[in-house]
Amino acid sequence: MQRAMMDGISDLPISVQFDFATGIFSPYADISERRMSDLKEMFYDQSVVAAAMALDNPIIYEIRYHPFLTSVSDMGLGVTRIFPGKVGDEYHMTKGHFHEQPNQPEIYFCVRGEGYLLLETRVGEFEAVRWLPGTITHIPPQWAHRVVNTGADILVFVASYHLAAGHDYAPILAHGFAQIVVEQDGAPALIPNPRRI
Numbered sequence: 001m002q003r004a005m006m007d008g009i010s011d012l013p014i015s016v017q018f019d020f021a022t023g024i025f026s027p028y029a030d031i032s033e034r035r036m037s038d039l040k041e042m043f044y045d046q047s048v049v050a051a052a053m054a055l056d057n058p059i060i061y062e063i064r065y066h067p068f069l070t071s072v073s074d075m076g077l078g079v080t081r082i083f084p085g086k087v088g089d090e091y092h093m094t095k096g097h098f099h100e101q102p103n104q105p106e107i108y109f110c111v112r113g114e115g116y117l118l119l120e121t122r123v124g125e126f127e128a129v130r131w132l133p134g135t136i137t138h139i140p141p142q143w144a145h146r147v148v149n150t151g152a153d154i155l156v157f158v159a160s161y162h163l164a165a166g167h168d169y170a171p172i173l174a175h176g177f178a179q180i181v182v183e184q185d186g187a188p189a190l191i192p193n194p195r196r197i
Protein backbone atom coordinates (compact mmCIF):
# COMPACT_ATOMS: atom_id res chain seq x y z
CA MET A 1 0.00 0.00 0.00
CA GLN A 2 1.20 3.49 -0.76
CA ARG A 3 2.06 5.45 2.37
CA ALA A 4 -0.29 8.28 1.36
CA MET A 5 -3.18 5.82 1.38
CA MET A 6 -2.50 4.46 4.88
CA ASP A 7 -4.71 5.44 7.79
CA GLY A 8 -4.04 8.76 9.46
CA ILE A 9 -1.65 10.13 6.87
CA SER A 10 -2.13 13.73 5.83
CA ASP A 11 0.16 16.12 4.02
CA LEU A 12 -1.92 19.08 5.27
CA PRO A 13 -1.18 21.10 8.45
CA ILE A 14 -2.89 19.70 11.55
CA SER A 15 -3.35 21.36 14.96
CA VAL A 16 -4.38 20.02 18.32
CA GLN A 17 -5.36 22.14 21.31
CA PHE A 18 -3.39 22.03 24.59
CA ASP A 19 -5.13 22.96 27.84
CA PHE A 20 -2.62 24.54 30.27
CA ALA A 21 -4.97 24.01 33.21
CA THR A 22 -5.07 20.23 32.86
CA GLY A 23 -2.01 19.41 30.76
CA ILE A 24 -4.25 17.53 28.32
CA PHE A 25 -4.44 18.15 24.58
CA SER A 26 -7.11 17.00 22.19
CA PRO A 27 -7.76 15.28 20.01
CA TYR A 28 -5.13 12.64 20.74
CA ALA A 29 -4.73 9.22 19.19
CA ASP A 30 -3.67 7.18 22.21
CA ILE A 31 -3.04 7.25 25.96
CA SER A 32 -0.78 5.05 28.11
CA GLU A 33 -0.69 4.73 31.87
CA ARG A 34 2.46 3.77 33.72
CA ARG A 35 1.73 2.20 37.07
CA MET A 36 4.04 1.15 39.86
CA SER A 37 4.20 -2.35 38.38
CA ASP A 38 5.48 -0.91 35.08
CA LEU A 39 8.34 0.82 36.90
CA LYS A 40 8.99 -1.71 39.61
CA GLU A 41 12.69 -2.22 38.86
CA MET A 42 13.34 1.50 38.53
CA PHE A 43 12.92 2.62 42.15
CA TYR A 44 15.65 1.69 44.59
CA ASP A 45 13.47 0.88 47.64
CA GLN A 46 12.06 -2.46 46.52
CA SER A 47 10.15 -3.09 49.76
CA VAL A 48 8.11 0.10 49.25
CA VAL A 49 7.50 -0.87 45.60
CA ALA A 50 6.20 -4.30 46.60
CA ALA A 51 3.89 -2.84 49.26
CA ALA A 52 2.47 -0.21 46.87
CA MET A 53 1.88 -2.81 44.15
CA ALA A 54 0.03 -5.03 46.60
CA LEU A 55 -2.07 -2.11 47.87
CA ASP A 56 -3.39 -0.19 44.85
CA ASN A 57 -0.61 -0.23 42.22
CA PRO A 58 -0.87 3.55 41.73
CA ILE A 59 -0.49 5.40 38.43
CA ILE A 60 2.88 7.21 38.41
CA TYR A 61 2.41 8.99 35.07
CA GLU A 62 0.36 8.97 31.89
CA ILE A 63 1.19 9.93 28.32
CA ARG A 64 -1.09 11.14 25.56
CA TYR A 65 0.26 10.64 22.05
CA HIS A 66 -0.51 11.91 18.63
CA PRO A 67 1.34 10.87 15.47
CA PHE A 68 1.58 13.43 12.68
CA LEU A 69 2.16 11.22 9.69
CA THR A 70 2.74 12.63 6.23
CA SER A 71 3.74 10.79 3.10
CA VAL A 72 7.41 11.49 3.93
CA SER A 73 7.64 12.06 7.73
CA ASP A 74 6.55 10.68 11.10
CA MET A 75 6.66 13.40 13.77
CA GLY A 76 5.33 12.28 17.15
CA LEU A 77 3.81 14.44 19.88
CA GLY A 78 3.65 13.13 23.44
CA VAL A 79 2.44 14.95 26.53
CA THR A 80 3.38 13.33 29.83
CA ARG A 81 1.76 14.09 33.18
CA ILE A 82 3.78 12.83 36.17
CA PHE A 83 1.70 12.74 39.31
CA PRO A 84 3.35 14.09 42.49
CA GLY A 85 4.61 11.65 45.07
CA LYS A 86 7.50 9.50 46.24
CA VAL A 87 8.38 5.85 46.48
CA GLY A 88 10.08 5.79 49.85
CA ASP A 89 12.11 8.98 49.57
CA GLU A 90 12.60 8.76 45.78
CA TYR A 91 10.42 11.07 43.68
CA HIS A 92 8.07 9.89 40.96
CA MET A 93 9.76 9.77 37.55
CA THR A 94 9.53 8.37 34.05
CA LYS A 95 11.21 5.08 33.19
CA GLY A 96 13.72 6.78 30.92
CA HIS A 97 15.16 5.44 27.69
CA PHE A 98 17.64 5.85 24.86
CA HIS A 99 16.40 6.20 21.32
CA GLU A 100 17.19 3.08 19.34
CA GLN A 101 18.29 4.96 16.25
CA PRO A 102 21.67 6.66 16.74
CA ASN A 103 20.74 9.90 14.97
CA GLN A 104 17.47 10.73 16.74
CA PRO A 105 17.15 13.73 19.10
CA GLU A 106 14.08 15.04 20.93
CA ILE A 107 12.66 18.30 22.28
CA TYR A 108 11.20 18.31 25.83
CA PHE A 109 9.22 21.35 27.01
CA CYS A 110 8.23 21.65 30.69
CA VAL A 111 4.91 23.46 30.87
CA ARG A 112 3.90 22.85 34.48
CA GLY A 113 5.43 21.68 37.75
CA GLU A 114 9.06 21.37 38.78
CA GLY A 115 11.73 18.75 38.83
CA TYR A 116 14.79 17.50 36.98
CA LEU A 117 15.58 16.12 33.57
CA LEU A 118 18.28 13.47 33.94
CA LEU A 119 20.45 12.82 30.88
CA GLU A 120 23.16 10.22 30.39
CA THR A 121 25.18 8.88 27.47
CA ARG A 122 26.09 5.28 26.85
CA VAL A 123 29.63 6.03 28.04
CA GLY A 124 28.46 7.57 31.30
CA GLU A 125 28.45 11.35 30.78
CA PHE A 126 25.69 12.60 33.09
CA GLU A 127 23.71 15.83 33.43
CA ALA A 128 20.81 16.85 35.66
CA VAL A 129 18.88 19.87 34.38
CA ARG A 130 16.70 21.77 36.85
CA TRP A 131 13.28 22.00 35.31
CA LEU A 132 10.68 24.71 35.79
CA PRO A 133 7.69 25.77 33.69
CA GLY A 134 9.07 27.16 30.44
CA THR A 135 12.28 25.13 30.38
CA ILE A 136 12.83 23.64 26.93
CA THR A 137 15.62 21.12 26.49
CA HIS A 138 17.06 19.66 23.33
CA ILE A 139 18.03 16.06 24.01
CA PRO A 140 20.81 15.12 21.59
CA PRO A 141 20.90 11.66 20.01
CA GLN A 142 22.24 8.91 22.29
CA TRP A 143 21.49 10.70 25.55
CA ALA A 144 19.08 8.69 27.69
CA HIS A 145 16.38 10.88 29.22
CA ARG A 146 14.25 10.65 32.38
CA VAL A 147 12.05 13.30 34.03
CA VAL A 148 11.62 13.49 37.83
CA ASN A 149 8.75 15.35 39.51
CA THR A 150 10.04 16.90 42.75
CA GLY A 151 7.07 19.21 43.36
CA ALA A 152 3.74 18.97 45.13
CA ASP A 153 1.94 19.57 41.81
CA ILE A 154 1.64 17.48 38.69
CA LEU A 155 4.61 17.89 36.28
CA VAL A 156 3.58 18.22 32.63
CA PHE A 157 5.94 18.20 29.67
CA VAL A 158 5.54 18.16 25.91
CA ALA A 159 7.79 15.91 23.82
CA SER A 160 8.39 16.05 20.10
CA TYR A 161 10.33 13.33 18.29
CA HIS A 162 10.33 11.16 15.19
CA LEU A 163 8.44 7.91 15.66
CA ALA A 164 11.23 6.11 13.80
CA ALA A 165 13.54 6.95 16.74
CA GLY A 166 12.39 3.87 18.69
CA HIS A 167 12.78 3.36 22.43
CA ASP A 168 15.50 1.35 24.15
CA TYR A 169 14.67 0.81 27.83
CA ALA A 170 17.03 -2.10 28.47
CA PRO A 171 20.14 -0.20 29.69
CA ILE A 172 18.05 1.86 32.14
CA LEU A 173 16.26 -1.25 33.35
CA ALA A 174 19.64 -2.88 33.90
CA HIS A 175 21.36 -0.15 35.91
CA GLY A 176 19.35 3.11 36.01
CA PHE A 177 20.91 6.56 35.73
CA ALA A 178 24.12 7.67 37.49
CA GLN A 179 22.15 9.63 40.09
CA ILE A 180 18.71 9.38 41.65
CA VAL A 181 16.58 12.20 43.07
CA VAL A 182 15.42 11.81 46.67
CA GLU A 183 13.99 14.00 49.39
CA GLN A 184 16.57 14.88 52.05
CA ASP A 185 15.75 17.26 54.92
CA GLY A 186 12.56 18.28 53.10
CA ALA A 187 14.24 19.21 49.81
CA PRO A 188 15.19 17.37 46.60
CA ALA A 189 18.76 16.07 46.48
CA LEU A 190 20.70 14.24 43.80
CA ILE A 191 22.65 11.29 45.17
CA PRO A 192 24.67 8.49 43.51
CA ASN A 193 22.47 5.63 42.32
CA PRO A 194 22.71 2.92 45.02
CA ARG A 195 22.34 0.25 42.30
CA ARG A 196 25.69 1.32 40.86
CA ILE A 197 27.67 1.49 44.11
Ligand code: PAN
Residues within 6 Å of the ligand: 034, 063, 078, 079, 080, 094, 095, 096, 097, 106, 145, 146, 159, 161, 165, 167
Ligand atom coordinates in the same frame (compact mmCIF):
# COMPACT_ATOMS: atom_id res chain seq x y z
C1 PAN B 1 8.50 10.60 25.62
C2 PAN B 1 8.43 9.48 26.66
C3 PAN B 1 7.37 9.70 27.73
C4 PAN B 1 7.36 8.57 28.78
O1 PAN B 1 7.34 10.62 24.84
O2 PAN B 1 8.24 8.25 26.01
O3 PAN B 1 7.62 10.90 28.40
O4 PAN B 1 8.66 8.27 29.26
P1 PAN B 1 9.24 6.80 29.11
O5 PAN B 1 9.07 6.42 27.66
O6 PAN B 1 10.67 6.92 29.51
O7 PAN B 1 8.43 5.91 30.00
C5 PAN B 1 9.75 10.37 24.81
O8 PAN B 1 10.83 10.61 25.29
N1 PAN B 1 9.62 9.84 23.59
O9 PAN B 1 10.73 9.56 22.87
Ligand code: ZN
Residues within 6 Å of the ligand: 097, 098, 099, 106, 145, 161
Ligand atom coordinates in the same frame (compact mmCIF):
# COMPACT_ATOMS: atom_id res chain seq x y z
ZN1 ZN C 1 12.53 9.90 24.00
